[in-house]
Ligand code: ADP
């Protein structure tokens with residue numbers, strides 16, 4: 320079993336503190352949802368934990384099985400077992416998805432001899448068009464295709480923990496179901512731990528959270544069970560963040 324621990328994390332961008340002391344412990348196989356109003360710091364939290372450039376950490380720690388993630392560049396955090404699905408997946412002209420996955424396998428010392436077959440099997444599982452595997456990463460893909468593409472990478476790379484930053488943004492209902500079910504399956508099959516950032520209870524119907532946290536103004540102001548997401552649907556954030 321693995322554990323991702325975020326302790327007293329205070330961080331932001333130069334000149335602006337956005338996260339005001341985040342504490343969160345995520346174990347293998349668990350799904351924790353983070354909900355909260357726009358501008359609360361949800362994407363900042365995902366970027367700081369993954370090591371996206373541009374953020375400043377003032378204090379606190381992020382560890383994965385005791386390894387100090389904050390001391391590592393993003394690619395080493397990925398090798399340590401962390402994976403981020405960005406709210407807006409990056410377009411990378413000239414770079415193909417299968418090449419990216421092959422490089423990631425090699426950097427992890429994993430055997431690539433059956434990779435092509437693994438890609439075909441995983442693509443079928445989430446209804447991802449194989450023709451897109453040989454196109455430039457995310458270039459001119461629809462919102463749904465981009466998130467299926469990201470989910471395909473997650474399924475193949477089998478990280479210990481995944482952060483999904485609004486996996487549901489820009490997705491139609493079928494794509495949302497395919498992606499969410501694949502991630503939910505990974506929590507069962509591979510013991511994946513998930514931090515899912517979302518505004519909508521719909522995603523959480525597929526990807527059933529063990530814990531729901533409400534993030535407001537850079538702090539977790541409330542944590543509870545899945546019923547907290549339903550409560551939000553009726554009360555909105557106003558009732559919970561005061
Ligand atoms: P959320 O994902 O919860 O909507 P964000 O983490 O994206 O919130 O942003 C939190 C706050 O920090 C917002 O007020 C946002 O405008 C600000 N912010 C985030 N990143 C930057 C940046 N690179 N430059 C300026 N402001 C930023």
Ligand code: MG
Nearest residue numbers: 361362363406
């Ligand atoms: Mg965001």
